[in-house]
Amino acid sequence: MTAPLTPRNVVVAVLLLLLTVLPLYATASGHVFLLTLFTRVVILAIAAVSLNLILGYGGMVSFGHAVYLGIGGYAVGILAFEGATSGFVQWPVALVVSALFALVVGALSLRTRGVYFIMITLAFAQLVYYFGVGLDRYGADDGLSIRQRSQFAGLVNLSDRVQFYYLCLALLVAAIYLTWRIVNSRFGLVIRGARSNDRRMRAIGFPTFRYRLTGFVIAGAICGLAGALLANHTGFISPATMHWTRSGDLIVMVVLGGMGSSFGPLIGAVLLLTLEEALPVLIRVVASPVFGDAAARMAEYWQIMLGPLFLLVVLFARGGIDGLLAGERRG
Amino acid sequence: MVDALLEIDSLTKRFGGVVASDAISLAVPRGELHAVIGPNGAGKTTLIGELSGEIAPDDGRIRFEGGDVTLLPSWRRSRLGLARSFQITSLFADFTALDNVALAVQAHAGHSFRFWRPARGEARLREPARAALARVGLASRADVLVAKLSHGEQRQLEIAMALATGPRLLLLDEPMAGMGPEESGRMVATLRALKGELTILLIEHDMEAVFALADRITVLVYGRIIASGPPEAIRADAQVRQAYLGEEIRHG
Numbered sequence: 001m002t003a004p005l006t007p008r009n010v011v012v013a014v015l016l017l018l019l020t021v022l023p024l025y026a027t028a029s030g031h032v033f034l035l036t037l038f039t040r041v042v043i044l045a046i047a048a049v050s051l052n053l054i055l056g057y058g059g060m061v062s063f064g065h066a067v068y069l070g071i072g073g074y075a076v077g078i079l080a081f082e083g084a085t086s087g088f089v090q091w092p093v094a095l096v097v098s099a100l101f102a103l104v105v106g107a108l109s110l111r112t113r114g115v116y117f118i119m120i121t122l123a124f125a126q127l128v129y130y131f132g133v134g135l136d137r138y139g140a141d142d143g144l145s146i147r148q149r150s151q152f153a154g155l156v157n158l159s160d161r162v163q164f165y166y167l168c169l170a171l172l173v174a175a176i177y178l179t180w181r182i183v184n185s186r187f188g189l190v191i192r193g194a195r196s197n198d199r200r201m202r203a204i205g206f207p208t209f210r211y212r213l214t215g216f217v218i219a220g221a222i223c224g225l226a227g228a229l230l231a232n233h234t235g236f237i238s239p240a241t242m243h244w245t246r247s248g249d250l251i252v253m254v255v256l257g258g259m260g261s262s263f264g265p266l267i268g269a270v271l272l273l274t275l276e277e278a279l280p281v282l283i284r285v286v287a288s289p290v291f292g293d294a295a296a297r298m299a300e301y302w303q304i305m306l307g308p309l310f311l312l313v314v315l316f317a318r319g320g321i322d323g324l325l326a327g328e329r330r331g
Numbered sequence: 332m333v334d335a336l337l338e339i340d341s342l343t344k345r346f347g348g349v350v351a352s353d354a355i356s357l358a359v360p361r362g363e364l365h366a367v368i369g370p371n372g373a374g375k376t377t378l379i380g381e382l383s384g385e386i387a388p389d390d391g392r393i394r395f396e397g398g399d400v401t402l403l404p405s406w407r408r409s410r411l412g413l414a415r416s417f418q419i420t421s422l423f424a425d426f427t428a429l430d431n432v433a434l435a436v437q438a439h440a441g442h443s444f445r446f447w448r449p450a451r452g453e454a455r456l457r458e459p460a461r462a463a464l465a466r467v468g469l470a471s472r473a474d475v476l477v478a479k480l481s482h483g484e485q486r487q488l489e490i491a492m493a494l495a496t497g498p499r500l501l502l503l504d505e506p507m508a509g510m511g512p513e514e515s516g517r518m519v520a521t522l523r524a525l526k527g528e529l530t531i532l533l534i535e536h537d538m539e540a541v542f543a544l545a546d547r548i549t550v551l552v553y554g555r556i557i558a559s560g561p562p563e564a565i566r567a568d569a570q571v572r573q574a575y576l577g578e579e580i581r582h583g
Contacts, residue, residue: 202409204434206438
């Protein structure tokens with residue numbers, strides 16, 4: 001397979017290359033925080049890829065997608081707390097519980113459209129959020145520390161930052177490849193058709209509900225895996241992981257990067273999370289010669305710069321950054 | 332009447348105080364091209380909605396090939412061989428013409444819980460789709476994005492999609508809507524080629540086309556059938572002239 005040398009492909013290739021060599025640079029230069037930051041970027045990119053499957057290709061605006069980060073995380077956290085530290089147990093549980101929860105949410109919410117769908121997915125996520133707050137045995141509001149990372153019988157050591165990073169990166173690439181196969185398969189064409197015109201799909205003979213529900217479950221399961229990774233990364237799980245603002249972040253990543261594009265969610269995740277880190281620093285550096293000590297406080301309002309950027313992308317680049325790079329003008 | 336492919340029996344639908352379908356009874360025998368005409372607000376769109384499974388009637392029965400389909404969802408009716416085209420073009424705009432038709436083939440080629448193999452590479456879906464495109468004269472436009480097709484071509488594509496589902500009955504909702512004379516002439520030719528091979532229920536505004544094509548015509552006014560018969564009888568029917576046709580018939 002040869003890809004043409006378009007700006008988009010070059011950016012994607014460079015991005016993948018940078019992500020691949022990042023641990024080498026981070027360990028050689030001693031900037032370990034880079035490795036920590038980008039492990040988080042890669043994990044949340046997996047979550048964004050899963051959301052893109054239903055949001056970008058399936059047109060299902062799930063406003064509660066972070067709930068699967070929480071479910072996957074709690075699966076790891078609770079099992080570890082109860083003494084089951086094997087990843088071969090924890091991770092399948094994270095996947096299956098997330099999938100089952102998505103099945104329930106999808107079965108109820110996919111009968112509705114538009115704002116109602118958004119609200120129902122949000123409501124379910126809030127339900128689990130408050131359930132987490134009420135989990136007294138597992139730290140309730142304060143969350144639960146995970147003392148030992150998932151054990152894989154010596155195959156891979158998750159306590160090794162570099163190994164863990166490469167595992168996450170491999171899973172990200174696998175998730176992107178999987179969704180790419182899915183969206184071009186028979187199944188993928190059905191959910192894409194249903195996004196475009198569900199009524200027409202039913203008229204030509206597709207029972208679209210079951211296909212959309214299946215897509216919803218696949219997305220939930222993949223995000224559940226991301227949740228298991230995230231809990232291992234932070235060594236901690238709390239209800240805040242599935243706060244609705246986190247679901248909003250995932251939507252921003254997908255829209256910013258490019259809905260319905262294979263690498264869009266990765267671009268969006270990298271952009272959003274690095275800006276989150278870089279903007280406060282940038283503001284402090286630029287503002288301190290002029291405003292002195294007030295600059296530090298100004299830096300707290302870094303989102304004031306992110307907001308307009310997001311607006312510009314939504315207004316002028318309907319295909320997100322990926323669409324811009326590909327030179328598309330999607331109506 | 333026994334051999335009717337489609338039988339409609341006292342179909343009734345009310346929207347508030349408006350009776351959109353007022354005890355409509357109609358039988359369409361195999362092979363017939365049956366046209367339904369009527370002024371705006373006569374209930375033609377409601378009738379198509381009831382037949383395709385998008386509107387649930389308050390009362391009455393719809394039988395297709397002898398089986399009761401009144402309560403079946405639209406995708407099931409499609410599986411039975413009841414295909415419809417849409418009045419307002421509702422194609423998948425970011426797909427090519429061939430993709431659109433192949434999707435219609437796919438709907439009737441087993442289940443779609445196949446997650447791995449690229450569907451665009453399946454000859455089993457692409458070949459029948461190409462054949463359906465050729466039947467409506469769009470063979471050379473197969474790889475063009477739907478958004479780039481002309482209005483007339485999009486209407487032809489609608490027919491190709493309906494054909495690709497392997498239908499026994501075609502429900503056509505104003506296929507000539509918004510067409511110029513040349514385009515509608517092409518559509519008439521397409522429909523004439525399908526006539527006899529397929530049973531067609533044609534809902535149409537274009538009188539010239541209706542009288543050129545139909546074996547029988549049913550006239551709907553305020554949700555009620557006021558006349559049903561061969562074109563000559565309809566043309567001569569005083570009630571029809573008074574209620575609706577008048578001018579247009581003389582010109583047609």
